[in-house]
Amino acid sequence: MAQIQWAEWAMWWMVGLALLLLVVHDWRGLIAGLAALQAALLAVLWQAWPAALAVTQLIAGWLAGAMLAIGQNLHPAQPALTPAWSERLVRLLAGLLAVALVWATAPMLAAVWPQVPWSARLGGASVALLGLIQAAWSRHPLRLSVGLLTGLSGFLALYAWQQHGLLLTGLLGMFQVLLAWAASYLIHQTLAGEERL
Amino acid sequence: MNAGLLWVALPLAAAGAVGAWPKAPTRRKRWAAAGVAGLLALAAVGLPIGRPLPLLGYRWTWTLQAEWHVLGRAFALDATARPWLAALWAWAALWALLAAEARLAPDFPAWSLALPAGLTLALAAGDFLPAVLLLALNLVGLVFLWTPTVHRPRGVGVMRFLTAAVAGLPLLLLALTRLPGLETAPPQTPEVHYTGLLLGLGLALWAGVFPFHIVYPLLGQETYPYRLGFGGWLTHVALVLAVLHWAPSVAWLRDNPALYASLRTLGLGTIALAGGLLLVQRDLGRVVGYVMWLSTGWSWLALAQGLENGATAFLTLAWPRALLWLGWTWAVSVLGLPDARFAAPHLAGRGRAAPWIAAVAVLGLGAWAPWPGLGLGGLLTATALPTALAPWEWLLLAVAFAGPTWAAVRWARILYLAPHEPTPNLPESPRERAWVVVVLAAWVAVAFLPGLWYAWAAAARGWLP
Structure with missing residues (x-):
């Protein structure tokens, strides 16, 4: 019981971190936030998946973050990702609105996923939506990929209660790492590089 | 082994x-x-x-x-x-x-x-579940192939494509998780509606169905056409094949006339809208993007005939369209040299220095129109639309015909007649002219030997349940 409560706290940490990621402007802050989000996801997945699979997901998530950091660090002189305070405020308000929207649709979500605990249901859907907002709002590859990885974390918190398997976990982990690798490549190539004949 | x-x-x-x-x-x-x-x-x-x-x-x-x-x-x-x-x-x-x-x-x-x-x-x-995950890995892998490496817009199209690829995956996985027990359920039940909605949204995101088509012109504008043609066409064929391989096991996908009627409307709407938008493009890269969208419209039309005939029609179209993509995107890519720019002012007059390659670029664009009874377009029409058309469907088909045809005429004028800017105009080499001959010969062979492709499609159909 205490363990479940711990996972519920981790779920709400995930929602808080996803909101924070919407407004953080420094790339180091984004990567650190993503790493913390993955650690909170571990606590949630621990309840649904065998420990080894949950840890595999944590490693994949952290590896993805590390790859993004490497890609970004190749071009440290980029402009700030979110320059204005007003924009950050709008992002935060949009995020809070999205969380409120998920809470408003709680009965519908309960009907659709009755087997998922309520905290994972509401928290997972909130984090997934916040990640999508982050991705849709951004024109910068780093912020976009952090948004996509955040969204995937929310989805995993929901999905873990419905299915698990070695190949599934492995492929989802590979997907996150490949996504981060592709985003790093995108960051690097759009700022430097020429087509060589 | x-x-x-x-x-x-x-x-x-x-x-x-x-x-x-x-x-x-x-x-x-x-x-x-x-x-x-x-x-x-x-x-x-x-x-x-x-x-x-x-x-x-x-x-x-x-x-x-x-x-x-x-x-x-x-x-x-x-x-x-x-x-x-x-x-x-x-x-x-x-x-x-x-x-x-x-x-x-x-x-x-x-x-x-x-x-x-x-x-x-x-x-x-x-199973379809690992197939979906592996297709998702391939879609993300396309970012490496499509990321612009020359001075182009900042990879916005690739980022939007990546967003669509990632957003589609959870929807598909959730749909497939809900599917066990629903395979033989009647289509009218709420459970099937909900699962179908998740499935449809996920596939629409991956296939760039309206309104997610916006990714095509963006990709066309910033990705080298040859790379876009290769990756886009191969993944489109693989996605459709994977769905065709799995869908017959689900009764409400296999025997659902409403689904095929929707696919027909979607297909006609796509070829008309994409064809119409071709008329107003000032960048040949965006033209390639819109043609890729138009090309998916022909796929939906073919599949609208039901799983049995639709699969054969789709496969019959697959070979000719692959060859059309190959030759056409090659010609467009070469026209954009030396600095991979495809906007009309940059390409103006380029056809005078490279007349043969420009001819392939123009003919390849025109070939996407459904030419009645002749050539590749005729093959497309005959295969995808065997049944009678309603008046409004004729109208959409007319727009789909006028779009690529007029766009080809317009680009012919830009390439051959417009005064060119003082940019380096590379003359075409004898080797390139030889490739032009090979490409044109392949197109003619494809257009006039539909029986050959049909035989291949019938054989390929054997893989599907």
Whole structure:
């Protein structure tokens, strides 16, 4: 019981971190936030998946973050990702609105996923939506990929209660790492590089 | 040895070797990639799968196993997979072969092996769930192929494509999780509606169905056309094949007239809207993007005939359209040289320096119109629309005809007649003219030998349930 409560706290940490990621402007802050989000996801997945699979997901998530950091660090002189305070405020308000929207649709979500605990249901859907907002709002590859990885974390918190398997976990982990690798490549190539004949 | 080692592991290893080949130009790497892909296509045609092959006077035999397992999941490439396997690797070989002529960077030959290998693995997956995950990996892998490496807009199209690819995956996984027990449910139940909605949204995101089509012109504007044609067409065919392989097991997808009526409307709407938008494009790269969208419209029209006939129609169209994509995007890519710019002011008058290549670019664009009774368009129309059309459908078809036709005329005027800017105008070489002849000969052969492609499609149909 205490363990479940711990996972519920981790779920709400995930929602808080996803909101924070919407407004953080420094790339180091984004990567650190993503790493913390993955650690909170571990606590949630621990309840649904065998420990080894949950840890595999944590490693994949952290590896993805590390790859993004490497890609970004190749071009440290980029402009700030979110320059204005007003924009950050709008992002935060949009995020809070999205969380409120998920809470408003709680009965519908309960009907659709009755087997998922309520905290994972509401928290997972909130984090997934916040990640999508982050991705849709951004024109910068780093912020976009952090948004996509955040969204995937929310989805995993929901999905873990419905299915698990070695190949599934492995492929989802590979997907996150490949996504981060592709985003790093995108960051690097759009700022430097020429087509060589 | 199993089929997975031959058609997945071997090309992936070869892709790694070709990619890591130090300081080799595209011209040399493409021979290696085309050679491996060509051999794999030949192996798909001739190598016995699942039967012992006598070696050294029948004293030893060697068997290529059709099945293999990865982490508890079954994968299989049996003899029925031969036609699409041969086609996929033949396309890869042709695309690799023309890569140097399209002036691609040396990374392309490796991708011409890696992408078909990934798609082969996805299609070999026994269940749709791992197939979806493997297709998702391939979609993300396309970012490496499509990321602009020249001075272009900041990869916005690639980012939007990545967003669509990632957003589609959870929807598909959630739909597939809900599916057990619903396979034979009647289509009117709320559970089926909800699962169908998740499935439809996920596939729409991946296939760039309206309103998610916006990614096509953005990609067209910033990605080299040859790369876009290769990756876009191969993944489109693989996605449709994977769905066709799985969908017959679900009754409300197999026997649902409303679904096929919607596909028909979607297809006609797509070819009309994409054709109409072609008329107002001032960038040939965006034209390529819109044509890619238009091309998916023809797929939906073909599939609207139901799983049985639709699969044959789709497969009949697959070979001709692959050759059209190959030749056309090659010509467009060469026209944009030396600095890969495709806006109308930059291409103005370019056709006078490269008249043959410009002719392929113009004819290739015009060929996407449904020319009645003749050529590739006629084949498209005959295969995809065998039943009677309502008046409004005729109207949409007319727009789909007028769009590419008028766009081809317009671009012919820009390329041949407009005064050009003082940009370097590269004259075409005799070697390029030879390739033009090869491309045009292939197009003519495709247009006038529909029976050949139909026979291949009927054989490929054997892989589907």
